[in-house]
Amino acid sequence: MIRRWKPEDVFTPRRPMVNEAMYIPRDGLENALLRATKGTQHMILSGDSGCGKSWLFKKVFEDNNIEYLIVDCANVDRFESLDAEFRTIINRKHNSQKVGYTEKKTGGIKIPVAEASLTSESEYKVMQMDPFERVLQLLRLDAKDKQAILVIENLEAIIKTKSRMSELANIITLCDNPHYAQYDIKILIVGVPKDVRTYFSKTLNQETVSNRIRELPDVEGLDKLSTETFIKTGFNQHLGYDLDIDTLKEWGEKLYSLTMGIPLHLHELCLEIASIPRKSRGSTSQIDIGAQRWTTGSMNKTRANLESLMNTRKAATGRRNQVLFALGKITRESFTVSDIEFEVRSAFPESTNVKNLNVGKILQSLSKESLPIIRNNGKGKTYSIEDKRYAMVIRSILYIEDGIVKIVEEL
Numbered sequence: 001m002i003r004r005w006k007p008e009d010v011f012t013p014r015r016p017m018v019n020e021a022m023y024i025p026r027d028g029l030e031n032a033l034l035r036a037t038k039g040t041q042h043m044i045l046s047g048d049s050g051c052g053k054s055w056l057f058k059k060v061f062e063d064n065n066i067e068y069l070i071v072d073c074a075n076v077d078r079f080e081s082l083d084a085e086f087r088t089i090i091n092r093k094h095n096s097q098k099v100g101y102t103e104k105k106t107g108g109i110k111i112p113v114a115e116a117s118l119t120s121e122s123e124y125k126v127m128q129m130d131p132f133e134r135v136l137q138l139l140r141l142d143a144k145d146k147q148a149i150l151v152i153e154n155l156e157a158i159i160k161t162k163s164r165m166s167e168l169a170n171i172i173t174l175c176d177n178p179h180y181a182q183y184d185i186k187i188l189i190v191g192v193p194k195d196v197r198t199y200f201s202k203t204l205n206q207e208t209v210s211n212r213i214r215e216l217p218d219v220e221g222l223d224k225l226s227t228e229t230f231i232k233t234g235f236n237q238h239l240g241y242d243l244d245i246d247t248l249k250e251w252g253e254k255l256y257s258l259t260m261g262i263p264l265h266l267h268e269l270c271l272e273i274a275s276i277p278r279k280s281r282g283s284t285s286q287i288d289i290g291a292q293r294w295t296t297g298s299m300n301k302t303r304a305n306l307e308s309l310m311n312t313r314k315a316a317t318g319r320r321n322q323v324l325f326a327l328g329k330i331t332r333e334s335f336t337v338s339d340i341e342f343e344v345r346s347a348f349p350e351s352t353n354v355k356n357l358n359v360g361k362i363l364q365s366l367s368k369e370s371l372p373i374i375r376n377n378g379k380g381k382t383y384s385i386e387d388k389r390y391a392m393v394i395r396s397i398l399y400i401e402d403g404i405v406k407i408v409e410e411l
Helices: 027-037 053-063 073-079 082-092 131-143 162-174 196-201 224-238 245-259 263-274 284-296 300-309 319-327 337-347 359-367 388-397
Strands: 042-046 067-072 097-103 120-125 148-153 185-191 213-215 374-376 383-385 398-401 404-407
Touching (some): 027 042, 027 053, 053 185, 073 082, 162 185, 224 263, 245 263, 245 284, 284 300, 300 319, 319 337, 319 359, 319 388, 319 398, 319 404, 337 359, 388 398
Parallel strands (some): 042 185, 042 213
Antiparallel strands (some): 097 120, 374 383
């Protein structure tokens, strides 16, 4: 029987488990991770948010029969320590051991525990083992003879908190202590920061920590060819579209430009596109409608902030708007004032036929907003976009009409 796929079964932007039907293999990254698990060092897997770090390590571990346990740094930050999160994991695994039980009766009748006049008592005692060691022990019990990895995920949640990072540095060092090393478990650190090793080298542990960690290649967005494969698999194979080669290429280029190939955003945008009625199926307008819904849904906060940064008065040229539009043209990680001025002059030849555009002043102003769209790198006066979602929204909603930057109206 042929399975009837629904858009929400195909495009799953927030699904924690790997969507096997839509997973795009990345052989180089997968092989690098698998090789690292066989080495002697702990590992760091980093990359921008939404690039597929979690699906990557889960896919590699599950395909290679590697047991893993996730420690979420969002909880570490919430509970204010790694030990507290370890205890939560222990409790989740029902680690409490019942060591004593006494029961009292009233008139020969057993009284339920839930009653106000509690006459039945149970005594529990949590094992007084170091929480970190207990987590290693539980992971080893689950893994048995298999390889086992403790995953420290969402590192960005604690990267700026010295006490949490010091605690993490300590447990990495402790893994070489014979008492902890007996469990034979490696640590994989996963997060957005790309230069975590440099951070550890500046901690009190310095070389003792950095020498124990191996940085893996950054996880980045899919390339254009992989984006096209993603579209073909989702729309043609699972949803029954009949996009021909030329249309697939056109959609691939447009969706790659809008999402930069970041899997999370590809799933979000494609889900919006696939939810549009059949009468628009396979047309360019289907992408345009989907992109508008995407920016007012998943990207609404980013869109609202971008709009707040635009010229509020009817300036003759709207230079700030031109600079914002030009930012959407940048594909490099960092750029200079000259790079943006080139894009502005190219896109708006008539209104830029003057000597000074004040692009540097505008970029400096944008970097100092309460919610800045760009940041000054302090390296030869270069800038970077603070969050790639800004570039995506710019490409989705800003357009030029009669030499003026305009915003696509919300649906």
